[in-house]
Structure formats: C-alpha cells, structure tokens
Amino acid sequence: MSCAAAFAHLVAAPGHYIWWPAAGVFFAVLGVGQLLYGVLLVHGIRNGWFVLAGIWGTVLVVLLYVVSRTIGVPGAPPVAAHGGRWLVGRSIVPNGAKYVGPLDVFTLAAELVLVVTLLGTLPARLKVRTVNQLMWIGLGLWGAALIGSAH
Amino acid sequence: MSLTRRDVIKAGVFAGAAMSLPLSRVVSGQSALANRMPSSKLPKPFSLPFKTPPTATIVRSDATTDYYVVTMEQAMREVLPGFQTMVFAYNGSVPGPTFKIKQGRKTVVRFRNMLPNVHPTLLYEPWTSVHLHGSPSLPQFDGYANDITLPGQFKDYHYPNTENARTLWYHDHGVHHTAENVYHGLLGQYQLSDEWEQSLPIPHGPYDFPLMLGDAMFNNDGSLLFSLENDSGLWGDVIMANGVPWPYMQVERRKYRFRLLGATVSRSWNLSLDSGEPMTVIGTDGGLMPTPQPVTSLRMAGGERYEVIIDFAKYPVGRRVILRNGRQKNNAKYANTDKIMAFDVVSDATDLSNNSIPDALNPNNPAMALQEHDAVRTRNFQLKRQHGQWTINGSTWQDVIDSNFQLTDATPQRGDVEIWEFENDSGGWFHPAHIHFVDFKILDRNGKPPFPHELGPKDVVYVGEGETVRLITKFEGVGKYMSHCHNTIHEDHDMMGQYEVIDPHEAGQDPLGTPAINISEESSHPL
Numbered sequence: 001m002s003c004a005a006a007f008a009h010l011v012a013a014p015g016h017y018i019w020w021p022a023a024g025v026f027f028a029v030l031g032v033g034q035l036l037y038g039v040l041l042v043h044g045i046r047n048g049w050f051v052l053a054g055i056w057g058t059v060l061v062v063l064l065y066v067v068s069r070t071i072g073v074p075g076a077p078p079v080a081a082h083g084g085r086w087l088v089g090r091s092i093v094p095n096g097a098k099y100v101g102p103l104d105v106f107t108l109a110a111e112l113v114l115v116v117t118l119l120g121t122l123p124a125r126l127k128v129r130t131v132n133q134l135m136w137i138g139l140g141l142w143g144a145a146l147i148g149s150a151h
Numbered sequence: 152m153s154l155t156r157r158d159v160i161k162a163g164v165f166a167g168a169a170m171s172l173p174l175s176r177v178v179s180g181q182s183a184l185a186n187r188m189p190s191s192k193l194p195k196p197f198s199l200p201f202k203t204p205p206t207a208t209i210v211r212s213d214a215t216t217d218y219y220v221v222t223m224e225q226a227m228r229e230v231l232p233g234f235q236t237m238v239f240a241y242n243g244s245v246p247g248p249t250f251k252i253k254q255g256r257k258t259v260v261r262f263r264n265m266l267p268n269v270h271p272t273l274l275y276e277p278w279t280s281v282h283l284h285g286s287p288s289l290p291q292f293d294g295y296a297n298d299i300t301l302p303g304q305f306k307d308y309h310y311p312n313t314e315n316a317r318t319l320w321y322h323d324h325g326v327h328h329t330a331e332n333v334y335h336g337l338l339g340q341y342q343l344s345d346e347w348e349q350s351l352p353i354p355h356g357p358y359d360f361p362l363m364l365g366d367a368m369f370n371n372d373g374s375l376l377f378s379l380e381n382d383s384g385l386w387g388d389v390i391m392a393n394g395v396p397w398p399y400m401q402v403e404r405r406k407y408r409f410r411l412l413g414a415t416v417s418r419s420w421n422l423s424l425d426s427g428e429p430m431t432v433i434g435t436d437g438g439l440m441p442t443p444q445p446v447t448s449l450r451m452a453g454g455e456r457y458e459v460i461i462d463f464a465k466y467p468v469g470r471r472v473i474l475r476n477g478r479q480k481n482n483a484k485y486a487n488t489d490k491i492m493a494f495d496v497v498s499d500a501t502d503l504s505n506n507s508i509p510d511a512l513n514p515n516n517p518a519m520a521l522q523e524h525d526a527v528r529t530r531n532f533q534l535k536r537q538h539g540q541w542t543i544n545g546s547t548w549q550d551v552i553d554s555n556f557q558l559t560d561a562t563p564q565r566g567d568v569e570i571w572e573f574e575n576d577s578g579g580w581f582h583p584a585h586i587h588f589v590d591f592k593i594l595d596r597n598g599k600p601p602f603p604h605e606l607g608p609k610d611v612v613y614v615g616e617g618e619t620v621r622l623i624t625k626f627e628g629v630g631k632y633m634s635h636c637h638n639t640i641h642e643d644h645d646m647m648g649q650y651e652v653i654d655p656h657e658a659g660q661d662p663l664g665t666p667a668i669n670i671s672e673e674s675s676h677p678l
Contacts, residue, residue, distance in 0.1 A: 062169045069173030104173070112166045119162060120154050127154075131161045138165030145172050 001114035002038030002054070005061075006031045008107040023073075030061065046121055055118045055130060058111050059137070065108060066141065187376055188369040190486045193389060194232055194396050197471075197493040201400035202393055203360055204339060207248040211678060216257040218678050221247065223279060223337060224265045231389075231396065234373025239266060239277065239335035245394050246363050246414065247321065247339025252312050254345035260321075261678050263305040263670065270331065273377060277302060277332060278325045283341060284454065285319035285436060285610055286310050287588055290630040294324035295662035296548065296647065297556070304667035307678065314590075315516065316348035317438035317608075318410040318456045320363075326548070330385065330416045330639035334367065334377060336394075338414050348439060352507045354408035354460065363414040364451075364491060365391045383580060384417030384640050386483030390476065392492045399471075399493040404464045405500035406507070408433070411449075411457045417638045419452040419581060419613070421477035422491070428465055431508055434458030437590035437608025439513035444603040448477060452583035454611040454637030457604060460508055463496050470496045480616055481580050518590035518608040521623045525568040529621075530561050534575045534582045534614060534636065534646065541636060541646030548635075548647040556663065560634065561650040563626040565657075570594065572621045575614045582646070583637035584620075585611040591624035611637055626652045630659025 010031035017024020037054055067073060115134075119127055154162070211218040226240045241247030252258060266277040278301050282294025291298065292308045300306045319341040323332035340361045349355065366387030368376040378385065389396050413420060424430065429445040436456050443460075451457060466472060474491040478484065500506070533544050540547050544560060551558045563569050571591070573584045590608040593601040596618055605612075614620050635647035651659060668676060 059165075066169055066172055108169060112169060116154065116159075116162055116166070119158065127158065131154075131158045134165040135161035138161075138163075138168045141165070141168035141172060145168070 001110045001117065002034045002041060002058075004110040005058075005107050005114065006034035006038060008103055008110070009034065012103065033057075048123065048126060051118050051121055052126070052130070055115055058115050058118075059134065062108065062111055062115075063137075065104070069104075070145075186370050187388070188231075188371050188373070190388070192231075192371075193369075193487075196397035196487050196490045197399040197473075199232070199395050199398050201398040201492065202395055203249070204244050204246050204393060205242075205248045207242075207250045216259055217252075219250070219258065219260045220263065220678065221260055222263040222265050225267055225271075230367075230391075230394065231369060231373055234369070236369070236373050236375060237271065237335075238375070239332060239337050241337065241339055244339070245336035246361075247337070249339060249361055250321070250341040252310075252341065252343050254312055254314070254316065254343060256312055258310045258312060259678065260308045260310070261305055262300065262308060263673075264300045264302050264667075265670070266302045268302050272374065273331055275328055275331065277328065279323050279332060279337065280325045281306075281308055281321055282324035282587075283308065283310055283319055283321045284585075285314075285317055285341075285456075286312075287314060287628060289628075290632060290660045290662035291665040293587055293632060293662065295631075296324055296326040296329075296633060297552065298663050298666070299325050300667035303670050305670055305673060306665070306667040307676075312343060314343065315438045315513065316345040317343050317436070318361075318412065318434065318458060319343060320412050320414070320456065322414075326552075327643045327645075330643050331377060333414075333639055334385065334416050335375060338363070340410060340412060342410065347513065351439075351509055351512065352505050353433060353509070353512075354406050355505050357502075358406065358505065359408040360410065361393060361412070362409040363393050363412045364420060365394070365414040366416075366418045366488070367391060384638055386418055386485075388483075388485035388488060390488055390491050397487065397490055397492060399495055401497045402463045402494045403498050403500045404466065404468065404496060405503060406460050406462045406464070409459050409461065410434075411451065411459060413451045413453045413455045413583070413637075415453040417453065417640055418482050418488075419450065419479050419583070420491075421448055421450055421479045423448040423475050423477055424461070425473040425475055426466070428462075430459040430461050432457055432459050432604040432607075433508065433512055435605065435607030436610040437518055438516065440607030441512060441514050441516065441519055442510060442606075443508050443512060444606055446602075446604050449604045450479070450602065450613060450615075452581065452611065452613045452637065453639065454583050454585050455609075455613065461494070463494060464500070466496045468496055468498060472496070516590075516608050518592050518624065521568055521592050521625060523570065523594065523623065525625075526570045526623055527567050529570040529572060531572045531574060532560065532584070532634075534573060534577075534584065536577070536580075541641040541644055543634070543636075543646055543648045546648055547645035549645050551647075551649055556631070556649075558649070559631070559651045560648040562653050563650065565626060565629055565652050565654040568623065568625045570621055570623050572619060573612065573614045574619045576617060578616045580638075580641075581613065581615045581618075582641065583611050584614050584634070585637045586624065586634040586650075587632040588628060588652075589624045589626060589632075591622040594621040594623055596620045628652055629654040629657050631662050 009027045013027035209217045227235045230236045238245045262281045278299035280294045323337040368387045370376045429447050432444045472494045631651045633649050635642045
C-alpha cells in the first residue's frame with residue numbers, strides 16, 4: 001500500500017511542480033519516502049517506533065489532503081496563473097470537490113489501508129491508544145466540517 | 152495482532168472523514184437543491200417592472216477612438232423582492248451597461264477586476280477574461296480563456312468595430328469559471344450600428360430594447376444557488392429578462408425592436424407569443440438578415456442573438472401579451488419556466504416614425520453570400536461526452552493547455568472558405584456551438600434547410616439532439632481563436648478547442664501576449 005501511494009505521488013509530482021514547485025518537491029520527497037518505507041516493511045522491519053512513524057506520517061499526509069480539498073492549502077498559488085499551465089489535472093484544484101479525481105481516491109484508499117494494516121501490527125496497549133487518537137482526530141474533522149457548513 | 156470490531160469502528164471515524172469531507176462539496180452541491188427557495192416565495196410572474204441596463208459612458212475620446220472604464224466588482228442587489236443577492240457587476244450593473252457604438256469608431260475598454268480574491272461561497276478565485284462576442288478582435292483582445300485577469304488586475308481591450316451593425320455581447324470567458332462568472336452577472340450587450348442600419352425605417356432609439364434572457368435558482372436566503380447536475384448544465388427556476396424575474400413592460404400600439412440574447416448558462420428557449428401572432432426576425436448574431444423572417448416560434452440557445460420586431464398595433468389597449476417559453480428537450484422545467492415576460496398594451500402610439508419592416512434588410516452581408524462551391528474543404532467536429540468530459544473530436548481545452556496552447560482543431564489559410572460540420576449524435580443534450588472571430592452561414596441541419604430565423608449571419612449554431620449542422624465561413628485575419636460549446640458548463644468542462652488562421656507572410660498575435668497589469672500600476676498606465 002505504501003508503494004502504491006508512492007507511485008501515485010511520484011506520478012503527480014511533475015505536474016504539481018509546474019503548478020507550485022514546493023508542492024512538486026513535496027510530492028517527490030513523499031513518494032520516495034513512501035517507497036522506501038514500503039521496501040523496508042517488505043524486508044520485515046516491524047519495530048514499534050517504525051510502525052508508529054508510518055502510521056502518523058501517513059495520517060499527516062491524509063490530513064494535508066483533506067485540507068487541500070476542503071479549505072485549500074495556505075499559501076498555495078492560484079491553480080492557473082496568467083499564461084501558466086493547467087497541467088496537473090483537476091484533482092489538484094484545491095477548491096472544489098468536483099475535482100477529486102480517481103488518482104486521489106486511489107491514493108487515499110491505499111494510505112488508509114496502510115494505516116489500518118499497520119495498526120494491526122502494534123502491541124495491544126499501543127494499538128488501543130493509537131486507535132483512540134485516530135478516532136478523536138476523525139471526530140475533530142467531522143466537527144470542523146459541521147461548524148464550517150453552519151457558516 | 153489484529154483489530155477488534157471496536158478498533159475498526161474507531162479507525163473508521165477517521166477514515167470516513169478523510170474519504171467523505173473532500174467530496175462534501177459534491178454532496179452539498181446535490182443537497183443544495185434542498186435549500187432552494189420554494190416557488191411560493193418567488194415573485195409572481197409579471198409583478199415586477201421591466202428595466203434596461205444603463206448605457207456605458209465614454210471617459211475619453213480622440214480622433215479615432217472612444218475609451219471606457221468598466222470595473223468588475225461584487226455587489227448586493229435586490230433581484231427578488233425582499234432579498235439581497237450577491238452578484239458580480241460591471242460598473243455596478245447586472246446585466247452590465249449597454250455599449251452603443253458606431254461602426255468605424257474604435258473602442259478601448261479597460262476592464263478592472265476588483266472582484267474578491269475568493270468567491271465567498273463557491274470558493275474559487277474569480278479571474279476573468281472578457282470576450283466581446285461577435286467582434287473580429289485581435290487574439291490578445293478576444294477573451295482567450297487563459298488570458299486571465301486576476302482580482303486586483305486590469306486589462307485594456309481594443310475593439311476594431313469594423314464589422315457591420317449587429318448586437319454583440321460582452322461576457323466573461325475565464326478558464327474553467329466562465330459559467331460561475333456569467334451566472335453571477337458578468338455579461339452585457341454591445342450594440343454596434345452603421346449608417347445602413349440607421350437608415351432603415353425599423354424601430355430605433357426608444358423603441359429598440361436589449362432583451363437578455365437568463366435563468367437562475369436561489370437559496371432561501373436570496374443568494375444565488377449554483378448547482379450542477381453531473382456537469383450537464385444549470386437550470387434555474389426563475390426566468391429573468393434583463394435581470395428582472397418575469398417582468399412586465401408597458402408598450403404602445405406600434406412596432407418594437409427587441410435584441411434578444413440567450414444569456415443563460417445552459418438553458419435554451421422556445422419563444423412564442425401567447426396570442427399566436429408571429430414575431431418578425433430581422434437580425435441574427437452577425438447583424439441584419441437579408442430579408443425579414445416572420446416566425447411563430449423561435450429556438451434560441453445560450454450565446455445566440457436574434458433581433459425581433461413585435462407589432463403591438465395588432466392588439467387593443469388593455470391587452471396583455473405574454474412572451475412564452477415552450478418546452479425544449481433536455482431543459483429542466485419548473486412551475487413558471489414556461490413564461491418570460493408580459494407586454495401590457497397601454498396606449499396608442501405616440502410616435503409612428505421608424506415603424507415598418509422593409510422587405511430587404513441587408514442583402515449584401517458577406518457571410519450570407521458564401522456558396523458551397525466556394526469551400527476548399529470540409530471539417531467534421533464531433534461533440535461528445537467521453538470519460539466524464541465534454542469533448543470536441545475527443546479533445547478538451549485541457550489538451551490545448553497541455554500542448555502549451557499549440558494544439559489546434561483546424562488550421563485554415565487566411566482567406567479560405569471552409570464548411571464546418573458539427574455533429575451531435577446524442578439524444579441527451581444539445582450544444583450551442585460558437586466559433587470565435589467569424590460570421591458564418593448555416594447551410595443545413597440533418598440535410599434540411601436551416602430554420603427561418605437562422606437565415607442570417609451567425610456565430611453560434613444550435614446543434615440539437617441527434618443533429619448534424621453544416622455551416623460555411625471565410626477565415627480572415629490571422630491567429631488563434633477558440634471554438635466551443637456555449638453551454639458554459641460544457642465549455643468549462645471542457646468542450647473547447649482552438650483553430651489557427653495561417654498566413655505564411657504574417658504571424659498571428661499571441662493570444663497570451665498582452666497580459667493583465669496590477670491595479671497598483673494603473674496610474675502609470677493612463678487610458
């Protein structure tokens with residue numbers, strides 16, 4: 001799953017670079033990181049801290065994605081500047097759910113499956129604590145969405 | 152280790168939020184209809200007075216040119232009685248002020264984008280690109296979709312006004328947001344007159360009215376509801392004429408000239424009078440027709456213009472005549488979308504000058520003189536929905552952008568006459584096909600002659616369900632111009648391409664070559 005998400009991020013990196021170099025670099029670094037992480041997992045590294053790092057790193061990426069598709073990433077440039085390129089596909093447009101593309105859904109699904117899979121490898125106490133933390137984050141997201149829709 | 156059911160549910164709270172919230176606008180777009188203002192709260196048809204937009208005012212003139220300044224800004228307007236609606240206005244007016252221009256006088260219009268950086272509810276950045284629809288403008292002043300003016304910028308558009316008299320319109324054409332911007336009010340008429348047209352005894356001046364037909368949907372709080380149905384179109388339940396819902400207009404017993412404009416995002420029209428009497432079509436997109444055409448109904452889509460004369464001398468004082476909208480395929484129907492406006496005949500004519508319709512209007516229009524045998528080639532354009540995108544011959548505007556604006560659908564040589572064939576084999580939607588820069592003559596539709604009201608120079612053609620329409624045009628000038636569906640939802644998603652007129656001795660101007668300028672630098676760019 002980590003390698004699948006890595007693949008998607010690496011595919012999207014060049015287009016994002018044209019839109020916003022910082023985003024392109026982030027995607028490239030993220031893709032390479034996810035690829036390395038997947039390779040290390042395949043090679044049997046199951047250290048608790050390593051697993052936790054994978055979970056929380058992936059959760060952060062997912063949260064960033066949610067922000068980008070709801071309120072937009074602060075500091076991101078407009079999608080099309082004058083005479084600029086509109087290359088990366090609709091899925092990068094930060095301000096419209098209609099622009100959530102198949103690659104987005106694929107990547108997100110891969111990351112969520114990765115998180116759940118990694119959770120299953122944690123020791124019981126750590127697993128419970130992490131699952132609870134994820135639940136609270138999830139509730140926070142729903143709450144923010146409710147507050148946002150009320151305004 | 153494994154996850155318990157409780158663990159899965161807890162993790163699911165997070166996963167569900169991550170999956171669902173990005174899609175929330177799709178969901179809210181669909182559920183938004185639930186927030187639609189009910190019919191009972193909408194104004195009753197024919198309860199509001201007809202109005203016309205103000206005339207654009209010249210800020211400066213020289214020997215050849217008149218100069219205008221138009222500011223685009225967010226404003227609150229009472230469209231529905233008792234409610235305030237956020238709109239985008241040109242110089243405070245929705246629709247924008249009407250330009251009244253004489254042939255031969257050039258114009259320069261400074262369009263200033265003072266819209267907010269982000270649309271307050273749709274959350275997009277309202278960049279603009281103003282297209283003067285019907286004008287043979289140079290590419291960099293034609294409203295090329297990606298030639299955008301960001302909020303806080305301005306651009307001076309130069310218009311030649313060399314063409315014959317016609318009803319043009321200016322509207323926003325900013326890439327991927329044309330529909331939203333036009334829906335919020337960024338449109339207006341630009342009426343070009345010439346000596347020939349002025350010499351005709353048809354209604355002029357106080358008996359010559361712009362009539363821009365639009366539709367909209369409103370939320371309970373009076374704000375505009377922008378709801379898409381799978382990107383197929385936007386269908387309002389409120390019909391508006393010049394921005395007024397179902398207005399009434401007081402008329403005298405004489406002939407009136409109405410410059411009809413399909414100012415809709417998606418809806419098309421089937422216009423008729425409830426009296427059953429004909430209207431006389433005297434002009435189309437490209438100006439006066441060769442001969443007047445009396446019609447009892449008229450099919451019109453977004454972007455099309457028809458000048459019609461209605462003779463109210465046929466009716467007694469006290470009679471109300473209703474302009475109706477008949478059923479059209481693939482248009483959403485609501486309680487009062489079959490009505491447009493009412494004309495109340497209130498008095499005998501106070502002025503009977505310019506009160507006739509000559510048998511010949513403009514027999515010498517160059518587009519109408521074109522014959523099939525003049526054409527050097529025929530091109531076919533398939534209008535289709537593919538993979539969730541609206542396409543022309545399988546391509547989208549995104550493909551044009553991806554090609555660094557090099558991809559073209561056609562490359563006619565300067566002076567070439569060509570036949571273009573638009574094919575819509577679907578029964579599920581219609582496409583108003585617009586070719587920038589040129590006027591054309593419709594040759595036939597499914598092998599049959601065009602409708603009587605189409606027997607004039609055009610720049611938009613209604614390509615209905617299952618229709619194949621052939622048209623003929625001559626390519627003058629040089630450079631890249633767009634052609635697209637004028638259902639602006641289709642246009643934005645992404646049924647638009649470009650063609651390039653080639654002249655081996657002259658390169659076309661770059662449509663992106665005259666970029667907008669920051670407002671902060673305006674003082675160093677006097678008009």
